[in-house]
Amino acid sequence: MDQDPRFAEFVAERGDALLRYGYVLAGNPHDAADLVQEALVKLRASWARVRLKDNPESYARTTMARLHIRAWRLRRREHLAWDPPEREHHDTLPDGDEQRLWHALAGLPRRQRAVVVLRYYEQLTDEEIARVLGVSRGTVRSQAARALAKLRDSVSTESAVPTSRGEAR
Template sequence: MEPDSRFAEFVADRGDALLRYGYVLAGNPHDAADLVQEALVKLRAAWPRLRSKDNPESYARTTMARLHIATWRLRRREHLAWALPEGEHHDALPAGDERDLWQALAGLPRRQRAVVVLRYYEQLTDSEIAAVLGISRGTVRSQVSRALDKLRAALPPPGEPVPDRQLHPHAGRGEAR
């Protein structure tokens, strides 16, 4: 089988799984698609070196996590405008309690979200997460702790409704006082 056909077969077989992983990592379908696309471009460039390896998906997922964090680091340097846009846009979310969890997860800072996804979705150890994100194991533990505290505060016990204000802490800003 030709290397190009192996790569095409990998993309056809695992593309949807990578897109789901990107969605969990980024919190929206547009950024997820961008992460997958960039990771696959990098994987394609590295494909000749990886063809003998058993798990090219691991390379793609690690690349996606690193790209996600790199984007977060770049955005940290941006200067935000005080004026808010005129209209609102909300991506479609799953229904019920799961929707509340997705909203709470999307409300986490990028690094906290990445650490939670890598630990609970990818089931990586602290050492593996630290290696993927280029941070210390202590930072991994503190970010997970902070993220879980925020998620617990945002999500009531099962069966109770979630107030909008808890999930949207900036709701109400800009209103007349």
């Protein structure tokens, strides 16, 4: 297989963005790196076709979402932990209310988190999300409603926890 320098340029330019997307989708840096790596292997295999008629980044993101969904279909149960990345990371973590929201997002079940990420991070429609995840539009809507309810409950519960002075945060 001959090397196409445009593939290397694409990875150099968009690799960090794909890793951030993977982190939001998977909830931890290890799974995010695996998603990016697997998606780039698939992209490399079909690079000649994808670069000519499609958006390569869109192809990679869709592949990552499908790989993520395949993983949670196989594992059904997950134990999330908030682990910082092992290497230097230039994005700053949000603080205060945003930090609680990120923790709540990481605590969602995989399917619900995938729907929220695809809807609000990728700004896909319900039909597009259903196509990417291989589920019905109704499933997308019900998973989104459940996820948003859990996020609201989680954030409002945490913000109502009393501080050491007896005041609500």
